Amino acid sequence: MHNYESFSAERAEQIISRHKDRKGATLPILHDLQETFGCVPDEAVVMIAETLNLSRAEVHGCVTFYHDFRKKVPGRRILKVCRAESCQAAGGNALIARAEERLGIGMGETTADGSVTLEPVYCLGLCHSSPAAMLDDKVYAMLDEAKIDAIVSEADR
Numbered sequence: 001m002h003n004y005e006s007f008s009a010e011r012a013e014q015i016i017s018r019h020k021d022r023k024g025a026t027l028p029i030l031h032d033l034q035e036t037f038g039c040v041p042d043e044a045v046v047m048i049a050e051t052l053n054l055s056r057a058e059v060h061g062c063v064t065f066y067h068d069f070r071k072k073v074p075g076r077r078i079l080k081v082c083r084a085e086s087c088q089a090a091g092g093n094a095l096i097a098r099a100e101e102r103l104g105i106g107m108g109e110t111t112a113d114g115s116v117t118l119e120p121v122y123c124l125g126l127c128h129s130s131p132a133a134m135l136d137d138k139v140y141a142m143l144d145e146a147k148i149d150a151i152v153s154e155a156d157r
Contacts, residue, residue, distance in 0.1 A: 002076060002136075004038035011036065012044045016051050025052060026062050030069055038073035067122065074117035075110040077155040079103075080134045084123040092131035095148045102152045116155045 005011060015036060019028045029048055033040050040063050049056045063069045081087075081096050100106055103116055110117040126132040129141035133148070135155050140147060 002038060002074070002078070004073060005036050007037050007041045007043065009043065009047070012041075012047055016044075016047055020051050026054070026059065027066075030062060030066075034069060039070040042071070067120075074119075075114050077116045078119060078136055079116055079151065079155045080119045080121040080124075081107075082122070082124050082126070082130070082132045083120040084127070086127035087131040090130035092143075095131055095133075095143055095145070098145060098148055099152050102149065103156065111156070115157075116152075 012033060015032045016029055019025045019032065022028060026048065029052075030040055033044050037044075045056055045059045045063065048054070049059045052059075063071070079099065081099060082092055083096070096107065099118060103111055103118060105111055105116075105118055107118055107120055121134065124132045124134055124139055126139065126141045131143045132139065132141045133143060133151060134140070135151055140151055143151075
């Protein structure tokens with residue numbers, strides 16, 4: 001379960017200031033902002049660019065290049081389902097379709113009540129026991145329909 005702060009420019013400035021003198025400060029700032037606010041707000045992108053003397057496009061490029069950065073706050077629980085080749089070959093696409101149907105959302109979406117965000121992940125390092133998924137920080141392997149149903153039920157509580 002996640003408990004994020006509401007965005008405030010003052011809090012974002014504290015985070016940016018803490019990292020601004022580091023070599024390669026952009027990524028540590030982005031990670032810290034997302035850990036604090038649940039996402040990297042557009043307002044913060046502008047602040048980072050101004051502080052680090054970068055263009056907004058450069059900062060935006062970092063946010064959009066890395067799959068784990070978000071532009072909006074996710075649900076209270078995050079269910080990531082592996083989309084890598086091994087998991088696909090082991091039936092992962094059918095399990096994704098089942099999770100989408102059970103949650104009533106598509107990949108990359110959040111349930112209307114804000115309880116679950118369904119996200120793709122492109123390898124959990126469990127290729128030997130595909131298909132795999134991760135609910136928040138807990139990893140699940142060798143999934144089948146019953147296991148994905150149980151994970152979705154747990155996530156949707």
